[in-house]
Amino acid sequence: xxxxxxxxxxxxxxxxxxxxxxxxxxxxxxxxxxxxxxxxxxxxxxxxxxxxxxxxxxxxxxxxxxxxxxxxxxxxxxxxxxxxxxxxxxxxxxxxxxxxxxxxxxxxxxxxxxxxxxxxxxxxxxxxxxxxxxxxxxxxxxxxxxxxxxxxxxxxxxxxxxxxxxxxxxxxxxxxxxxxxxxxxxxxxxxxxxxxxxxxxxxxxxxxxxxxxxxxxxxxxxxxxxxxxxxxx
Numbered sequence: 001x002x003x004x005x006x007x008x009x010x011x012x013x014x015x016x017x018x019x020x021x022x023x024x025x026x027x028x029x030x031x032x033x034x035x036x037x038x039x040x041x042x043x044x045x046x047x048x049x050x051x052x053x054x055x056x057x058x059x060x061x062x063x064x065x066x067x068x069x070x071x072x073x074x075x076x077x078x079x080x081x082x083x084x085x086x087x088x089x090x091x092x093x094x095x096x097x098x099x100x101x102x103x104x105x106x107x108x109x110x111x112x113x114x115x116x117x118x119x120x121x122x123x124x125x126x127x128x129x130x131x132x133x134x135x136x137x138x139x140x141x142x143x144x145x146x147x148x149x150x151x152x153x154x155x156x157x158x159x160x161x162x163x164x165x166x167x168x169x170x171x172x173x174x175x176x177x178x179x180x181x182x183x184x185x186x187x188x189x190x191x192x193x194x195x196x197x198x199x200x201x202x203x204x205x206x207x208x209x210x211x212x213x214x215x216x217x218x219x220x221x222x223x224x225x226x227x228x229x230x231x232x233x
């Protein structure tokens with residue numbers, strides 16, 4: 001691990017305040033220097049990294065390469081992290097709707113050099129049909145594993161995750177980490193990706209993932225840790 005450690009945060013044009021809170025809470029709790037990069041879809045398109053086409057129907061976006069709905073600007077771009085890192089070093093990715101409550105140095109201390117990626121291996125089976133601002137709540141294998149990823153960008157297995165693969169493989173392939181053998185996917189404690197509305201309240205989260213919606217969205221004003229989130233906002 002080199003310093004500063006690079007953290008990529010997903011940015012969605014519809015909820016920029018979410019990324020602001022993720023970035024602010026990360027900086028406020030970290031005891032180590034960080035380089036924070038916001039994954040902005042339009043910039044990645046203009047730079048030639050990303051070209052997946054999509055259509056919009058009743059505010060729901062559908063990827064035209066696999067025909068499936070997706071909910072955020074960073075649904076696919078998170079898988080460009082190894083490319084953006086020139087396949088070197090470790091880096092962290094998280095969705096934009098995270099609230100960090102503990103020193104990220106603790107998470108980096110869990111790095112296992114033998115793994116290509118590390119994540120919380122949720123068994124997430126949401127019962128609701130929509131989330132956020134009316135986006136379809138998709139159910140798929142390894143749901144939310146990819147919402148926080150410790151990337152070993154230099155691991156030989158991640159060399160298969162080229163720009164072309166990210167732009168053309170279906171979402172199920174990418175979010176299911178199907179370019180990797182299972183033994184190369186390391187596990188992390190659930191308190192580093194505590195899913196609001198799903199994870200046990202008995203767990204004290206180091207990082208809260210407001211995956212259903214952030215407190216500025218109608219219906220989510222009073223979710224757990226909403227006051228902490230608003231304080232950072």
